[in-house]
Amino acid sequence: MKVPRYLVPNDYMADPSVHVFNGKLFIYPSHDWESGIPENDNGDHFNMKDYHVYSMDNVENGNITDHGVVLRTEDIPWAGRQLWDCDVAYRNRKYYMYFPLKDKNDIFRIGVAISDKPEGPFVPNPDPIKGSYSIDPAVWKENDEYYMYFGGIWGGQLQRYRNNKALESAIFPEGDELALCPKVARLQENMFEFAEEPRDIFILDENGIPLKAGDTERRFFEASWMHKYQEKYYFSYSTGDTHLICYAIGDNPYGPFTYQGVILTPVVGWTTHHAIVEFNKKWYLFHHDCVPSEGKTWLRSLKVVELEYEENGKIKTIEGRI
Ligand code: FUB
Numbered sequence: 001m002k003v004p005r006y007l008v009p010n011d012y013m014a015d016p017s018v019h020v021f022n023g024k025l026f027i028y029p030s031h032d033w034e035s036g037i038p039e040n041d042n043g044d045h046f047n048m049k050d051y052h053v054y055s056m057d058n059v060e061n062g063n064i065t066d067h068g069v070v071l072r073t074e075d076i077p078w079a080g081r082q083l084w085d086c087d088v089a090y091r092n093r094k095y096y097m098y099f100p101l102k103d104k105n106d107i108f109r110i111g112v113a114i115s116d117k118p119e120g121p122f123v124p125n126p127d128p129i130k131g132s133y134s135i136d137p138a139v140w141k142e143n144d145e146y147y148m149y150f151g152g153i154w155g156g157q158l159q160r161y162r163n164n165k166a167l168e169s170a171i172f173p174e175g176d177e178l179a180l181c182p183k184v185a186r187l188q189e190n191m192f193e194f195a196e197e198p199r200d201i202f203i204l205d206e207n208g209i210p211l212k213a214g215d216t217e218r219r220f221f222e223a224s225w226m227h228k229y230q231e232k233y234y235f236s237y238s239t240g241d242t243h244l245i246c247y248a249i250g251d252n253p254y255g256p257f258t259y260q261g262v263i264l265t266p267v268v269g270w271t272t273h274h275a276i277v278e279f280n281k282k283w284y285l286f287h288h289d290c291v292p293s294e295g296k297t298w299l300r301s302l303k304v305v306e307l308e309y310e311e312n313g314k315i316k317t318i319e320g321r322i
Helices: none
Strands: 013-021 024-031 050-056 065-072 087-091 094-102 108-115 138-142 145-150 183-186 222-229 232-238 245-250 257-264 274-279 282-289 301-307
Touching: 013 087, 013 274, 013 282, 024 087, 065 094, 087 138, 138 222, 145 222, 222 274, 232 257, 232 274, 257 274, 257 282
Parallel strands: 013 301
Antiparallel strands: 013 024, 024 050, 050 065, 087 094, 094 108, 138 145, 145 183, 222 232, 232 245, 245 257, 274 282, 282 301
16 A cells, blocks of 8 residues: 555544554544634644544555544543543553643643553543653553653643753753753553653764754654664654654664654644554554645544665655645
């Protein structure tokens, strides 16, 4: 399947996280809707209030099952607003959904909800993960350890923190200053807490120098994802205001990662977001765009396309506007 295909034509779904559980592909998207909130740089117009889960036996034939609503803000005791990009991990016969949500003080935290089945429904813990902040959790399993990648600038609030502590007010590095780093933290065995202080992830240029804040076509903005190919760790992310999905390669889950190139050129819409997964011996890029909503940035539609590697492990760039 070399041409991207829309997966859920009857609803607006975005920010896919995708995993293979029990031999099926499970998709965990954000659920966009028309809330009427005006667009701003804070992302208030992304006012999502529930999640659905989707599954597929076969990506090529496009058949997809909607498992319905699996978690809502009204079920989450600490909820303020805005359920953004979630992810799900499996451990010891339980499925853990990690979701970013603003608390009652309008601060993004990361919550956990549990299910016995990959399709949910998910029951939320009464409190968010201690010490969690910002958005876009993505969980990677390595042997018996689980690592959560997270972070996002602007509406994702990462600029309000340094060394995992809240600042009095946001500070954006500029120009030649080091770009804000995405974070990673190993999870405790119970999957409910961080097992360590979140660490910075360094994305290096071709000379081994961490990317600068002014390097907006390459520096991290949001939407972390991790996958492994030929024993290398591929950390991929969105550059936000320059609208690219890029990737960087490293030798272990903590990095550092060296910048490699663009996976997806800008799509129609403002945000871009993705998941990369191998299923039935093919690699796929799941992503979203705003073509069906005629460019309304807050009404995004889920897409999938095959992803290919060069022999040297480089990912072939995919055009976002086809
Ligand atoms: O859906 C809200 C936000 O938009 C996500 O958390 C970001 O990754 C961007 O896609």
